[in-house]
Amino acid sequence: MRVLVVEDEVSMAASLRLGLEAEGYVVDVVHDGAEGLARALEFSFDAMVLDIMLPGLNGFLVARRLRAAGETVPILMLTAKDGDLDQAEALDTGADDFLSKPFSYPVLLARLRALIRRGSTSQSALFTIGDLRIDMSKHRCWRGEDEIVLTAKEFSLLAYLAHREGRIVTRDELLFHVWDGMDGFATNVVEVYIGYLRRKIDGPFGRSSIETVRGSGYRLVASDG
Ligand code: CA
Numbered sequence: 001m002r003v004l005v006v007e008d009e010v011s012m013a014a015s016l017r018l019g020l021e022a023e024g025y026v027v028d029v030v031h032d033g034a035e036g037l038a039r040a041l042e043f044s045f046d047a048m049v050l051d052i053m054l055p056g057l058n059g060f061l062v063a064r065r066l067r068a069a070g071e072t073v074p075i076l077m078l079t080a081k082d083g084d085l086d087q088a089e090a091l092d093t094g095a096d097d098f099l100s101k102p103f104s105y106p107v108l109l110a111r112l113r114a115l116i117r118r119g120s121t122s123q124s125a126l127f128t129i130g131d132l133r134i135d136m137s138k139h140r141c142w143r144g145e146d147e148i149v150l151t152a153k154e155f156s157l158l159a160y161l162a163h164r165e166g167r168i169v170t171r172d173e174l175l176f177h178v179w180d181g182m183d184g185f186a187t188n189v190v191e192v193y194i195g196y197l198r199r200k201i202d203g204p205f206g207r208s209s210i211e212t213v214r215g216s217g218y219r220l221v222a223s224d225g
Contacts, residue, residue, distance in 0.1 A: 001046040001116055001160060002026040002177045006036030006062065007078070008054050012101075016049060019105050020112075024139070024156045026180045033057030040066055040073055046116050046177060047074045049108075050095065052086060060093045067094035074115035078103070113137060120163040127162045130222030132201060132209060134162050143205045150200060153178070157193050158201070161210065161220035170217035194218060 003020055007013040008031045020027045028045070030036045034056035040048055052059035063075055077095035079086040081102070090098040096118075097111050113125055113136055120127070125137040133142045139155050141148045150158065156178050161169060171190045179189065198210055202223070209223035 001156070001163075002028065002043075003112070004036065004040055004043075004045045004048045004073075005029045006031075006033065006048065006054060006059070007051040008032065009051075012051075019108070023109055024152050024159070025112075026156075026177065031055075033059065033062045037062045037065055041069060041071060043176070045073050047076065047112050049076050049078065049112075051078045052080070052090070059095075060089055063090070063094040074118065076108075076111055076115060110137070117163060121165055122162075127165075129162060129165050129220060130207075130209065130224045132207075132222075134158060136162075141201065143201060143207070146205075148200050150197075153193060154197055154200070158197055158220075161218065165220050165222075168213050168216050168219050173217070 001024070003025045005013060005016045005020070005027060007016060007029070010031070013029050013031060017027045017029050028039065030039055033054035036050065036054070037057060050059045050062060054062070059077055063077065066073065066075070075095040077090040077098045079090055079098045079100045081100050083100060087098045087100070096115050099108055099111060117125075117136070122128075125135060127134040127136060131144045135141070136159060141150055141155065141158065157174065160174065160177050174190045194210060201207070202209055207223040209221055211219045211221055213219055
């Protein structure tokens with residue numbers, strides 16, 4: 001999952017980056033509202049953390065212009081403590097949720113997970129795809145009763161596919177949402193990691209839940225053997 005953070009306070013932005021990266025997110029940080037707007041319009045992020053008081057363009061205007069342009073990226077707006085008016089305006093201008101500063105990281109992460117899964121089939125952090133279960137909050141995964149140990153990158157890849165269960169996900173889409181940056185990778189990094197995942201979640205269980213769609217990409221489907 002790739003998240004855009006628009007926050008002008010450098011230490012807060014750095015802390016957000018660290019906190020989100022520790023959870024497996026790919027994070028883009030910008031410190032200016034106009035730049036945040038441009039970035040959000042250019043790329044397809046899974047979520048956006050948007051401060052209100054920003055140079056260039058404030059968070060309300062960024063949200064309003066994104067929605068006016070038809071951009072549906074989930075927006076979590078950071079509001080001032082006890083800023084009831086800010087919070088109301090955040091929702092009115094197109095934010096999906098808000099969080100007042102100072103916030104706790106577990107709450108921020110839970111709110112982001114909730115926003116990101118809105119377009120998915122799951123109503124909670126526990127995703128069930130056939131007999132494959134994935135706990136997005138605890139980063140754990142099971143096939144039937146057997147827990148499967150995944151690396152952080154393998155989990156990120158599986159999480160992205162699971163949020164799009166049944167839909168084709170292209171290689172370029174995976175590179176953007178799961179890997180940080182387009183350059184410097186072996187061109188087959190996606191194929192390699194798909195292979196790792198299959199050897200853990202499918203092979204030992206006689207399943208084939210990660211389909212290759214020739215010429216298009218991959219699709220995660222229920223496979224109960
Ligand atoms: Ca600010």
